[in-house]
Amino acid sequence: VHTHLALGDSITFGMNPTLFAPDLPLPSSQDFIGYPEIIAQRLHLNHRRSFNAGCPGETSASLLMSGVVD
Numbered sequence: 001v002h003t004h005l006a007l008g009d010s011i012t013f014g015m016n017p018t019l020f021a022p023d024l025p026l027p028s029s030q031d032f033i034g035y036p037e038i039i040a041q042r043l044h045l046n047h048r049r050s051f052n053a054g055c056p057g058e059t060s061a062s063l064l065m066s067g068v069v070d
Contacts, residue, residue: 002043004050006036007063012054 006012014034019027040050 002045002049004036004039004043004045006034006039006050006052006054008034008054009058010054010056012036012052013056014052014054015056 012034014032014037016027016032019031034052034054036050036052036054039045040047043050
């Protein structure tokens with residue numbers, strides 16, 4: 001049994017600037033697909049075994065040290 005935890009920035013989160021085109025409605029959380037979702041699909045992990053903790057705008061420093069402002 002595999003478990004996958006992904007930490008990272010907007011790439012991990014699945015940020016896609018094309019989702020914010022003026023002629024499109026605002027995206028929902030389901031529209032953001034990062035590499036953790038792709039890995040989970042390939043490893044046949046369900047949502048209880050794969051955790052995407054990516055956060056847009058964060059950096060490695062903010063994951064390593066508390067109080068770091070990006």
